[in-house]
Amino acid sequence: MQNSPKKPATIEDVARLAGVSIATVSRAISKPEKVADSTRKKVNAAIARTGYTANAMAQNLRRQRSHMVLVLAESISDPNFPGVLTGLEKVANARGYGVLIGNTEGDVAVEEKYLRFLSTGMADGLILLTGHLPVAGWPDNSKSLIPPTVAAATPIEHANISYVCTDDQSAARVATEYLMSLGHRRIVYVAGPKGSILSERRLKGYCDALAQASEPISIWKVDGDGTSLGGRAAVERLFIRDTLPTAFFCFNDNTAIGVIGALQDRGIDVPRDMSVLGFDDIPFANNITPSLTTIRQPRSQIGEYAMTALLDRLAQPATPVQTSELHGDLIVRNSCAGVKT
């Protein structure tokens, strides 16, 4: 109720009001059992009266910890991002950490800026959603100290970096097997961006499934770029040929949506005439017509695991680098059907 003071209260104000030393106030807050009941009560009363909150910067400076984690993302518009971030935030908050987001848009200069930021000590750890090291050779030949790092959603193979992502290969195998179980034999894989590790991993699963078939089925891969436009373009290129596939397994849902759109434009009914299967289970997968059969990435879980791995490492630097591949479920909706006889 006091008229708002110009300056926020410091620990010294509290100490004076409570008639104790600042050390006692500090202890009353952080190690209450170390302080006498009566004093603790006085201190708490003083805190309440002054509206005191400890200055985080002073704490951080003293403790040499910022209790912040930097998340570097290629693009926050990526439909997978919100889910992963939710998971990241959930465990970060639970453990008293804040989450800082850096949106790089693939710009190396921006990445470097965030790296410098990191070296100012404003963050204790780094989560990479970019799928690559911030700068070539980092951290090995970097002058500055680098903090614990974990890659999420897209794996990064590096001795010093844990990663957690979907088990793309198994999931892609399951997806392809599902199409095969519907009778499809001409299944095309619409790939992701050139050089995408994720696309390679999914391609492998697709090949695995094909290899297991009783009769031989040949691998059929066309290029894409992970966007719906890329999906459309893939369809256009395919229709120049004589033989057409009966099913599409797409690198991701965006691609699948483009494929479906292009097929519909050509008067082809999905799933009656052709089947389309995606990957990701983005929020919109259920909103298009036909609703999309796809693999669900456990986004939130990926975030939770990644942050847990990072914070464990922060708390206990000796914790070994570990990688987890999480299971992705096949979500059956209406974009796949039995092959036309």
Place this chain on the structure above:
Amino acid sequence: MQNSPKKPATIEDVARLAGVSIATVSRAISKPEKVADSTRKKVNAAIARTGYTANAMAQNLRRQRSHMVLVLAESISDPNFPGVLTGLEKVANARGYGVLIGNTEGDVAVEEKYLRFLSTGMADGLILLTGHLPVAGWPDNSKSLIPPTVAAATPIEHANISYVCTDDQSAARVATEYLMSLGHRRIVYVAGPKGSILSERRLKGYCDALAQASEPISIWKVDGDGTSLGGRAAVERLFIRDTLPTAFFCFNDNTAIGVIGALQDRGIDVPRDMSVLGFDDIPFANNITPSLTTIRQPRSQIGEYAMTALLDRLAQPATPVQTSELHGDLIVRNSCAGVKT
């Protein structure tokens, strides 16, 4: 090239190496013109050799500024969020500020947690994307100091808070006029969530347009909730009645997508039989069939304006509270057509 040191270099290390005092090092960095050329060169060399980066916490403590802004969002999955955030980040980064994101999911406890966080001084300012004050009565009856605040995307009417958002009313009027120009006279407004300020603002614009018509057109409003399911439900309820609308103006694109889906399920062709118009121009608006005619919210611009307003206020506390309503464009695609004769 030196073997990585256990501890990061401090300003003292640099000073020793350069043979000057720490004050000079500090000046050489922040006010280069205040220091002799020869010394500056020595200092820079020392900085390069040590790989020194100033400890941000110590700087912040001393300067009483964290150079961080907290962005409180209801949900980072909101399709408008990435665009706004991009704008926010753009100007924040350009002006040396970091952006911290708090995802409240509408949980008051979480909001309060972030508010406490704010009062620790870890952020200098607050951007509210939530559409409401963090806690009832805040900041008026709050004990703790509250930092400069601006609301973005959803206006908050408060004497102490600037806001920047789309000029919903004008945009909604333009949208409705467009439908009228196509010959529609039975236009239904599918509202947003109960009590949504945004929905009210758009409703007003819709009414404005109707009021201007040469012949009287009656207002027709049905409930929705801002989701595609809400849109579907609205259609179901509508089809119990005798008279049907010829056009839908929807609170947002998600609603519109639900409406289109429900209409298609009933065998109604959009736009031949009925027209549907959305609001937002979310990334997916172009990916559905038919592609969605809608109002584009200038998301990135909203973010830029909001952050500019906040940082201006931070730099110059006397800057008056100001509100901006930005123009939203009508994006004509394929979900609206002339009324059937």
Place this chain on the structure above:
DNA sequence: CTATTTTATGTAAAGGTTTTCATTGCTGTA
């Protein structure tokens, strides 16, 4: 009742900057 341990508190250093103020050595003017 003394000697020892335990408990509660205070003092002061440390954490890494920025910035005010004081000092030194010049340059140029009277």
Place this chain on the structure above:
DNA sequence: TACAGCAATGAAAACCTTTACATAAAATAG
């Protein structure tokens, strides 16, 4: 020649905590 003014630098205070160490008082053991 002396002095004002200026440029370059350094010493030290301030920012606000946490915590190691010291001290005093109280409890326990012998």
